[in-house]
Amino acid sequence: MADFRKLRVWREAQAVAIEAHRAASRMRGARSGPLCDQLTRAAMSVPANIVEGSAHESPREFARFLRYALASVTEVEAHIQLARDLQFMTEHDFTALLGRVVDVRKMLYGLLRTVKARRLADSAQ
Numbered sequence: 001m002a003d004f005r006k007l008r009v010w011r012e013a014q015a016v017a018i019e020a021h022r023a024a025s026r027m028r029g030a031r032s033g034p035l036c037d038q039l040t041r042a043a044m045s046v047p048a049n050i051v052e053g054s055a056h057e058s059p060r061e062f063a064r065f066l067r068y069a070l071a072s073v074t075e076v077e078a079h080i081q082l083a084r085d086l087q088f089m090t091e092h093d094f095t096a097l098l099g100r101v102v103d104v105r106k107m108l109y110g111l112l113r114t115v116k117a118r119r120l121a122d123s124a125q
Contacts, residue, residue, distance in 0.1 A: 004050060046076065053066055
């Protein structure tokens with residue numbers, strides 16, 4: 001696969017991980033610790049899975065890691081929703097992160113479709 005740094009979805013996922021880490025550091029309440037940890041771990045796993053998948057030569061393996069990234073970005077959304085509902089996260093942080101999370105999810109779906117199509121084309125040859 002291509003150099004992961006050239007993938008727009010990786011750059012956006014990396015930005016989400018950084019923003020999630022910063023938002024988690026601003027979360028209020030002593031009881032927010034476990035949620036902060038889960039949020040940052042899930043957010044960091046999105047770009048990490050894209051990188052790991054891109055290291056495989058097989059489109060099938062790349063697609064598998066893109067699905068892992070997709071699951072993690074969905075987990076990030078659940079964590080930020082919970083953080084907002086528990087009033088650990090500000091509405092501003094929630095809205096900013098949610099927009100980026102949705103964008104990354106859309107990009108992952110698009111890339112996954114492309115990789116699947118390439119895999120089908122390769123198998124037809």
